[in-house]
Amino acid sequence: MKIGIVGFPGSGKTTLFNALTGQNVPIGFGSKVNLGTIKVPDSRVDRLAQIGNPRRVNYAEVLFADVPGGRGSASLDPQTLGKIREMDALVQVIRGFSDDGTPPNPASELRSFEAELILSDMGIIEKVIERLRKSRSDAHQLAILERCLAHLETEQPLRTLALSDEEKAAITGFTFLSLKPILFVLSLPEGAPVDALPEDLARVADEKNALVVPICTAIEAEIAALDPADQAEFLADLGLGEPAVTRFVQAAYRMLNLITFLTFGPTECRAWPLRCGSTAVDAAHSIHSDLARGFIRAEVIAFADFDRYESEAACREAGVFRVEGRDYIIQDGDICHIRFNV
Known part of the structure; x- marks a missing residue:
């Protein structure tokens, strides 16, 4: 952009x-x-x-x-x-x-x-x-x-x-x-x-x-x-x-009608710009086309929940860890892990 x-x-x-x-x-x-x-x-x-x-x-x-x-x-x-x-x-x-x-x-x-x-x-x-x-x-x-x-x-x-x-x-x-x-x-x-x-x-x-x-x-x-x-x-x-x-x-x-989704792990924390209204598979494509081509699911935690519980394990235990399909509309601040197979 x-x-x-x-x-x-x-x-x-x-x-x-x-x-x-x-x-x-x-x-x-x-x-x-x-x-x-x-x-x-x-x-x-x-x-x-x-x-x-x-x-x-x-x-x-x-x-x-x-x-x-x-x-x-x-x-x-x-x-x-x-x-x-x-x-x-x-x-x-x-x-x-x-x-x-x-x-x-x-x-x-x-x-x-x-x-x-x-x-x-x-x-x-x-x-x-x-x-x-x-x-x-x-x-x-x-x-x-x-x-x-x-x-x-x-x-x-x-x-x-x-x-x-x-x-x-x-x-x-x-x-x-x-x-x-x-x-x-x-x-x-x-x-x-x-x-x-x-x-x-x-x-x-x-x-x-x-x-x-x-x-x-x-x-x-x-x-x-x-x-x-x-x-x-x-x-x-x-x-x-x-x-x-x-x-x-x-x-x-x-103004560009952009939201941010996040990827997070021991190697890298990264913010990704994405058009408002985009799907999980769109988010996958913005990371790499292979992730979109072989998309299986998106594992999603809202930032506010991760900020509160501070780990994926604690988010799972609290019931705020979600599995979403390809048509899920990404929300601003979603922390996403894309599962794929190519």
């Missing part, structure tokens, strides 16, 4: 990317997409590692991409839109600080960026509709696209349109920009309060069916560049328990 960090030039995209990854990508109008893999903080993994002391501990990971915002223009060029189209989900960084004396206008910036995505989608849909009307080849897809176009004409993104899973599948090949899940980050200056949003920004984000996370990106980038021991001291001096980017990464993970 790839999350694109997007926005207009000068909004703080690369600063956020550096804060997330600990990298030191130069700030400016570059044309390169920078990539960084982020571990998703998870106290459940920490607890399992504490209980079992496995040799390896691995957290779930998400790939972030710092997408260039263009060459200083207040609109997005086709090349930038094409790069955004490659992403599975988006994080729009919105300027919340003064720039060369220009005060921020976060709500307006959010609307303007969304308008760019909407216009791009409209241009594609209009061409496809024209082709389908001439060929009369797919009346079902045509009807869906006409609904989409009517919705976009109200200046609303496609993510706010009620589409069934079947309807989404019918148009997935077009990779519409305004259909992608999105999270907004308000990039604040040092010393700005992060516990309240401008009222107009909160209202617009709610209309767009999205969440806003306020972050002092420059401070967070400074924290990320420190050694872990120095990070703790710096956070304590600021009166913070954890970096704001920790909350952001967890919010981005939820």
